[in-house]
Amino acid sequence: MKDFIIPDRDMGTPMSKSTTMVTLNIDGISVTVPSGTSVRRAAAEAGISVPKLCASDNLEAFGSCRLCVVQIDGMRGTPASCTTPVSEGMKVHTQTDEIAQIRKGVMELYISDHPLDCLTCAANGDCELQDMAGAVGLREVRYDAPKNHFARRSAVGPNPEWRPKDQSNPYFTFDPSKCIVCNRCVRACEEVQGTFALTIEGRGFDSRVSPGMGSDSFLSSDCVSCGACVQACPTATLIENTVIEIGTPERIVKTTCAYCGVGCSFDAHMRGEQIVRMVPSKDGKANHGHSCVKGRFAWGYTSHRDRILSPMIREKITDPWQEVSWDEALDFAATRLRKAQADHGKDLIGVITSSRCTNEETYLVQKLARAVFGNNNTDTCARVCHSPTGYGLGKAFGTSAGTHDFDSIDDTDLMLIIGCNPTDGHPVVGSRMRAQLRKGAGLIVLDPRRTDILDTAHMGESWHLPLRPGTNVAVVTSMAHVIVTEGLYDEAFIREMCDWDEFQIYMEFAADPRHAPEEVEKLSQVPAHLIREAARAYAAAPRASIFYGLGVTEHSQGSTTVMAIANLAMMTGNIGKPGTGVNPLRGQNNVQGSCDMGSFPHEYPGYRHVSDKATREMYERVWGVPLSEEPGLRIPNMFDGALHGSFRGLYCQGEDIVQSDPDTKHVTSALTAMDIVIVQDLFLNETANYAHVLLPGSSFLEKDGTFTNAERRINMVRRCMTPKNGFEDWEITQMLANRMGGNWNYQHPSEIMDEIALTTPSFAGVNYDLLDREGSVQWPCNEDAPLGTPVMHIDGFVRGKGKFLHTEYVATDERAGSRFPLLLTTGRILSQYNVGAQTRRTENVVFHPEDILEIHPSDAEVRGVREGDWVRISSRSGDTSLRAHITERVSPGVVYTTFHHPTTQANVVTTDNSDWATNCPEFKVTAVQVSPSNGPSEWQEEYSAHSELSRRILPAAAE
């Protein structure tokens, strides 16, 4: 789009990765570019703008608009500069009389079929067609076209060529009357997003952009609302509804998306303190100018009327809320916390840090527990998602994070995806994976459910191993068995990077016949030949990478699976070089950061154990208070403690534990038993129903700070507008700390980051100046790696030698039996995020209005369940009701749902089973029964009655 709005100049065609350089001469200027570069891009490198309409530097050259034609000495005619590659010694002329005439003629034809309503057009001032008309000096249009697409009526009646706007998508409008058929939207949907939802129908004058088939609208087509087409459109044909409503933005603030762990960089296009649109940044190192529906469009929750903007307190959770001043709320909170400590002991209160707030805010919340409360009772939502990653990778490699950056996907020959659904959960990574699959990379998916990535258009070979929930360890170990027994391991790598003798012992373990695919088939239901083929393909690929998600970690053997995955990567040498690695896809925007920042009860920032004397003394020196050497309580311990009276108070920032944690009834009774529950959040979330103090939080648009994404990338979050609640979240924590004697005096988040850098070796080199300059850096960032570390473990593992751990499969206690014959597994959907507190307050509900239970036709039939029926799903923990969708995506015996909607509360059903090492709950396996039902369950009705009761707000007393 227009340069003054997006300063990153569009170079016209993608960058060439060649290392051979070519020198040519364009308009008398000598320019040297990599071989394979287009003449159009070379000219742009030399500072020369060649007019263009169909070209864009995130799309392959197409050569259809005929505006970028040039003359080249020794070549016939006027070739398109976007499709002509440079060659040594080439002499190019971009402005000659002949070219000027051609361009003017072409523009004249475009404009002859375009409505000239520029002044009232939503793209006015931001339209490439307008710009090009100016650039070529178009002054008149001589053609009076007998047929056109833009006029609604002609002199004789309605114009049959005119088509109405498609406003079916809630976020953007498609106005075919303004279309110049440059194909950019179609190509963006294919090349950038990989959905192939758009096409050009017909030909010649009848060519039109069509979503799906002729009968489809944007909403009914395969479109996933990523916004790539809207971004690509040079006119107002595809444009954001907010731009239509508001107008042209006047400034840009670069920031980071607050949804998933991909950490996309965004340009917030602002008018005053109002967001006009969010556009993915081309220079964003995680997303390279791409986005998904959540980050691009679903930010309306930040100004939703449900947002709580003044602090509230109440004596009992059955009382209505009372709006009060900040002073009163904070005093109330501080006094209650101190009283709980005075009455029952200092270790009886704690905090839950947020995986959605910034690193700086998280750091302060754990510091509050350690330095002000005087205990280590801090935990975070990673407990319920990726704590096994921390444990497993820590044991095997020595660090608790993904090994590679997302760019490494471009170099991989095969992807092994285990228990994650990237096209829904991490859509921008999903798109990059799809691009690589189209280039021929192989795909292995281990998942009980047939995920969308298996339906990637134009992909190469793929294997789906539809395993029974809970058998990850058996299947992954069985792949190791095949690699070991068939001699497919990388001996040189193991000898160099690991301990060969240790591997011998591991080999003996893995080679045991009980791990053979034929044995494992019996319990996992994955055909043995598929396990063998997958193992061989993984071992044979020159560069194979592993991506995994909560389908790995949220099991009773979550940590074991992580170790089994690490073993696979090490034994095949798939670590330490581009295109390989072990990469957990993290769920929330800053779940990596919240772990890095010392949110766990046993670890200081940088994963250093609280019993480590040197670290503790260092923090005692910096913070000026004595610190406890006893690890604190994990979230489940806090809940158990509350029920026994040994945990009395909780400060919970930006998490909705009632909805996100397993066994909801257990959580709510624990919260009910506490003396003081303080919730800091944008909304009256489900947890707030059990709180005594509500401190209104600020959204990511209203604060400065940093988020760390799944590739350890520290991204800047920048304040776009004044916090609607009055304070950024870190300020609120500081005010609470100071009321409890904290004596903190941070003026800006940059000072908190400086303290983090001072005290944490892996962050030693990080500061806001560096982040401003570089855009982002990946930790470790210190003296050894001043600009950060994209790929880890290159010359050896952080822990020294990579460790092969034995991974014995132990079946979960949660087994399908006669009472509960089905296995429930849970997951995510593209348009909703986590507990849905944000996305449910946006137009995304159009795409996913309720949680749905997926059930196999044979299981549905025996239960008399038809498509769309209400069904009751019950487990030994509880029951809930929702609608059924009958599909073969799930295997017989397996049912699947999401947990985005509090009215469903899927976690009422999940149990308190958890990972043996980290207590990460076993969300992914619950034995259930499904039966037809008439509507919401008794529990759902009780719960919604309580929600209503506890959400009453009394206005502040009149002064």
Add this chain to the structure above:
Amino acid sequence: MTRTSPAAEFDSESIERLDQIIASHLHREGPLLPILHDIQAEWGMVPDDAQPIIAKALNLTRAEVYGVVSFYHDFRDHPTGTHVLRLCRAESCISMGADDLADQVCRALGIGWHETTPDGRLTLEPVFCLGLCACGPSAEFDGKLVGRANLAKVTRFVQEARA
């Protein structure tokens, strides 16, 4: 975002036949066009419901298949009459009086381009070059070429077909 069931309207027998057609071409390089030709031969048109099924089988999306189907005028999205008369509209035949012939035929049959006679027996289609330029104006009746076409010749074919 919601994927509609691809075969909502197509009955199971048709789907079986469609699967056969697809399977017979899957081994080829570029199987889409031969599949579409066979489908049109089978049903006289390319039914909308067939497109998502072809897409799935060929690892394409339904938009892509639709893009191809809609590009070629010869692929129809609605059935034709029992017989199809095509008159060439390309330059060479125009210079030999194709315009006049077209007017006469339209008048005689009482229908326009792309239309079918009320009895459903005959559809009139334009075509751009039948590769028979030496014998223009040319026509094609049910796949059979007619050189030096005139109203009398064309009417004879039509009447024989109607008999």
